[in-house]
Amino acid sequence: MRRFDLAIGIGGAAGQGIATPGDILARIFVRRGLHVNAYNAYQSIIRGGHIFLTLRTSDEPVLSQGDKIDVLVPLNQDTMNRHLRLMRPGSAVLFNSDTIKPGVMADGVQLCPFSVKKLAPSVRGDLVQNTIALAAILKLVKVDFEILEEILAIQFRRRGAEAVKENVGVARAGYDYAAAQFTAFPYALPDMGKRLAFFEGNQALAMGGAAAGVKFYCAYPMSPASGVLHWMSRHARQLGIMVRQVEDEIGVINMAIGAAHTGARAMCATSGGGFALMTEALGAAAMMEIPVVCINVQRAGPATGVPTKTEQGDLWQVLGAGQGDYPRIIVAPTNIVDCFNLVPKLFNLVDKFQCPGIILSDLLLSEGRSSADPAELDFKVPIDRGEVIGLNGSGPSANGSYKRYLVTESGISPRAIPGTRGFTHVVATDEHDEDGVLISDEFTDPHKRRSSHEKRMRKMEGVLSLLPAPELYGPADAQVTLLGWGSTEGVIHEAMQQLADAGVSVNNLQIRWLVPLHAEAIESILSKCRKVVIVENNYSGQFSRYLRSETGFAAAGHIRKYDGEPFMPHHIADGVKAILAGSTKLYVPVHEIQV
C-alpha cells in the first residue's frame, strides 16, 4: 500500500529559479529512498513565459506526473491565476504575499502566505521566496531542518560560505514560520533507509552509450535531444569518448558513419527536424553496411513545431526514413531505465547485422526525470561486435579472396576495418556486387541487384529472431487491453490502477521493438483480448496504422493526445470509460492547465 503520494508544483516565469528548489527537493527525496518523477512544462524562451515543474514523490514507484498537485508554489501572480482553481481540498498553496494575491479556490485548500520582506528583510534578490517556500514545504511534511541545511551546503558550496550561511538563514526563517503558521500534512515523509539515483532520460541514453562502448559521439544542438550531447561533452575526457559538435545534422550522421566504418562505436542524437536531415545517410549506412546508432527525441511537429513539447509524431518518419527499402532496427524505450539498457543491446544488434539502429524517444522520456535503484544501472554489459576483421589487429589472414559483401544465408558478410592489411575494398552507396563493384554505371545487372538487395533485407529475419516478443502486463482476461508504445508505459500503468479501483479490469501491451515488429506474436495476443484501446501521443494514430499494416488488426478504440502535453493518468482512465460506455471510439482528452 502506498503510504503517501505527494506532488509539488512550482511555477513561474523562465529565469525565476524554479530548477534549484526542484533539484533540492528531489535530492532530499531520493536520499530517503523515496521514488520521484519530475516533469517540467516549459516554453522555448530563456526569460518569461510560464514554467511549471511537477515533482511527485511516494514510497511506491511513481510512473508519471500524476493528476493532482498537493503543494503549489506560485512564484508569480500568473502561476497563481492559472493553477489555484485546480487545487483540491487538503492541498496547500505557498506564496509570497508581498507580490502575489490568491483568487477563487475550492474549500479545504490551505493558503500559506508568507512575507519575504518580513521574513528576510535584509536579503536581496528574487530567489529568496523560493528558499522560504522550499523550507516551508519540508516543514509541512515533517522533514528535519538539518536535512535541508546539509543539502543547501552542498548546493551553494561553489558560491562560498557566505552564500551558504545566507541561504540557511533564510530557510530557517521560512521553516520556523511554517511551523508556527501553517497546518502540516497528516503524514511525515518516511525515510526508507536507502538511496535512489535521480536522472533524466537523455542522461540515461548517454550513459547507455558509454556502457555500450561508444567512442564517437556527435550532434548538432536541438531540443529536446541536447541533454545527450551535454552529458557526453562533460564526460568525454574522463571516458575517452570523442565528442564533436557538427555544422548540421547531415554532417552529424555522416561523421558518425565515417567513425563507425573505421571500427569505433558511433552514436548521435537529434529531434525530428534534425532527423529529417539525416535520413538519406541512414539509408547510406544500410547500403554500405555500416553500424551506427541514431537517437530521435521526438517533439511536437511538424516543422519547428512546438520545440519544448512532447509528441509521438515521428513514427512514420523513422519507418520511412530515406529513399528505398533498407534494413533498420527501431526501438522505443518505455521508461528511463530502459533508455539506459536498450543502447548496448541495440549496439550489439547493429554491429552484428551491420545496419543503422534508431532509438525513438520523446521529450517526456528524455527530459523527464525519474528515480531508479542504482543497481538497475549495470554498466557491465555484454559487448558483441559481430563478424569484424582487423579490430585490434585480430582476424583471419588475407588470402586475396576477400569479398566485403559476400552473399550469405544470414545476409551478414564479415566486415574488414580500414587499416587491415590484405582486405582493401570499397564500400559504396551505389548498388554494388559482392566485391563492392558498382553495378549501376556500365551494365545495370538485374540479377546482381536482386541478389544484393535480398542479402541486405534478409538480415531483418535474423534481427527479429533475437528480439523478445512483447508480453501482456496485468490480468490476462481483462475487460480492456491498453496498447501503447514507448514512453506511455508509466502513465498507462497508473491509469490501469485507477481503472481497477473503479472496477474496470485492464491490462497493457507495451511495444518496445518497433522494427522489426513481432507481428505474429502481437496479433496472437490481441486476438485473445476482449477490447483493445490504442493509446498514443499523436493526431493520426501512427502506431495503430502501422499495426494495421503489419497485422491487419484494427482496435476497438483510440485515446490520442496531441496538444504538446503528456497524458495524465486520468486522461486515459476517462478515455477507457467513455469508450466502454460506447460514447466514442476516439477519445481526445482536454488538458486542463494552460502551460
Add this chain to the structure above:
Amino acid sequence: MATVVETERVKVTIKDLKGKVDPDWCPGCGDFGVLAALKQAIVETGLEPHKVLTISGIGCSSNLPGYLNTYGMHTLHGRALAVATGAQLANHELKVVVTGGDGDGYGIGGNHFVHAMRRNVDVTYVVMNNQIYGLTTGQLSPTSIKGMNTKSTPFGSVENPINPIPLAIAAGATYVARGFTGQQKYLVELIKGGLLHRGFALIDTFSPCVTYNHDNTHDFFKQRTKRLDEMGHDPTNLHLAIERGSQWGDEIPIGLFWKREDLPSLDQLEPVLGSGGPLAHRELGIAPDMAQTLIRELM
C-alpha cells in the same frame, strides 16, 4: 582467429594501386590525369594501400575510389568531407584522402567544406574541378564562369562563380593549391605535398570535361595557367596568396598558394587522442570504479 602478422613493408608500385575495375570516364577526361597523379603521389610518399582511406561523394570524379586499390568509401553526394572527418578522428593513423568534383564539394557539400577547413581536419582533398555537372549531363556548377551556357542556363548564367582558393585560405585550410591535369608532374608534386602535410590540404584541380564544358577546355587552361613556382611565389605570404588565388583571366596561377605548418590539425588538438592509439581500436566498456563514479553523480 589467427593474428595478422604485419609483414615487412614492401615497396608499393603503381600496379599495386590498380583498383578492381577500370575507369568508365569519357575518353580524354581530365580525371584520368588526377587518378594517375594520385597513384604516383602515393607511391612516391611510400604510403601502403591498406593505410590509406579514399573517400568520395557522388559525381563522375567521385567514382575514383573504385579505381584505386586502397580502402575506399563512395559516400553520398556532398558528404565525403563529413564522413572523412569522422573516419580520420576515429583512426588518426590512417591517411585519409578525399576526392570529388566541384559540384559535390563546393555546391551541395559547401557547408562541410567550410567547416572541415575551419577545423583543419587532417585530410588531403583533391577536387576535380571541371566547372560543370557532368554525371547529370551538363548543368551549371558553382565554379561555372559567369555567362556560361549550360542545360540549366541556356541563355547564359548570370551568377558569379565561387573561387575555392581564397575561400579555402579564409576558411582556415593550411595547404591550398591548384593543379591542372595538363601539368601532370606538377600535379603529382602538389598532391604529394598535400599527403605529407598535417592538416587540411586542398588541391583544387582543373580537370576539363571533354563532353559538356566547351568553354574551359584543356587548351583554355594550357594557354592561361602559369606556375607559381616560376613566379617566385611565397606560400607563407597571406596577402599574396589571396591576391594570386583570386586572379582569373588571361593568366591563371596554378601551384601552392598558401601553406602554414604551425597550426595543429584537429586530431592533434583533441585531448582524447593524446594517448591510447586510434579510438577505433580501444577497449570498449566502462571500468567498475568509473561506473560507480558516474552513478554517484546521480545520487
